[in-house]
Amino acid sequence: MNEHNHIVRSYDREQATLLDELIRMGQMAVAQLEAALEVVDRRDSSAAERIVANDEAIDALERQINHDVIHLIRRGPLASDLRIILAALRVASDIERIGDYAANIAKRSLALNLAPPLPHTRGLAALGKLAVQQVREVLEAYRNRDEQAALRVRQRDAELDTLYTGLFRELLTYMMEDPRAITPCTHLLFMAKNLERIGDHATNIAENIWFLLHGEAPLPEREKRDDSNTAAP
């Protein structure tokens, strides 16, 4: 094997390692999110505390990815590889935020557990289920560089926004009916907001899949999403 081939092969290997790290980071974030939604339901404060502590592992993986990206860019990638590398950098940042929001849901559940159980966590569970599905599918689309799957995730974000807006209004009603529900329902409002934001990050990842495949070409039009005052960001 000549010198040139050797360099090319080691470059490909480094790029493959980067993608492996990203997939692992994504799996950790999905696991954290599912665990967070489960501890809300089970009112399990000690599990919630473990989730909060686990977030550091995702952050550490993002630091590793940033380090690897710098190393890869220094080797002077081809234009198409550069797109892959820059997309990886942004996707890592979105996954890191998803992990943060998951940890914050776990943390707020600690506050919920200080009050008697609320009947209002069902709506949150439904929103959470859709958010998990969006993150799972966009990571799968990223792994397979599947443009159509990415565009479906991006399109489905409007459903999540609609569900969020409905839950938001419902929680406001509970608060008005019973002032004792105000503090716990406020935590639920912010947990719902976190899930809506997780959906936005799944959309960002979908848009980065487009970028890595098509560069700066404009994305196809998206149906206008429900853009009420209670929604983004």
Place this chain on the structure above:
Amino acid sequence: MNEHNHIVRSYDREQATLLDELIRMGQMAVAQLEAALEVVDRRDSSAAERIVANDEAIDALERQINHDVIHLIRRGPLASDLRIILAALRVASDIERIGDYAANIAKRSLALNLAPPLPHTRGLAALGKLAVQQVREVLEAYRNRDEQAALRVRQRDAELDTLYTGLFRELLTYMMEDPRAITPCTHLLFMAKNLERIGDHATNIAENIWFLLHGEAPLPEREKRDDSNTAAP
């Protein structure tokens, strides 16, 4: 002038253009944030709508910066220049988020203006003033590559968190006293949260100033910030 010098000079010029764009983007975000806080105070719905519409100009500038970054990286920068370029990419993303939060504050003020004036916007104004100061100072630190100023901004984020937590509790109290205040106070809660998040983005920019000067060397220890359940993210 020989060919080599010519290439170097055009590279420096492109890098200077990138930094000019970032400074401009930062100034736009600060202007949007100040305007948003002012329209909350003045209850000026048509000005609020203009702020929401203006956000697109910040987004467009971020797209331009991303484009320029790719172009600069393709030219194979030196290690130190690569750090400057990658920091620029991340700072642009933080400024874009600050702009989004400012626009969201303006948008929520439209909802506030549907109800009679509340006496509770004073606390928001104080939080907003500190957030503006943080963003202004970190952008100045970025322009001057001033490490000490950046670390001061990062340290001061704890003050913003404390102010936010206080306002959060105060708003909950108002909501419990008067159920009619629940809907507008919820908007105020989210506006306060936006300001707290803007502070986090100012901190991210401060950390990127450190990165562009020192690479991946660890940042100095920070006093532990108030990490109550009502805080981040």
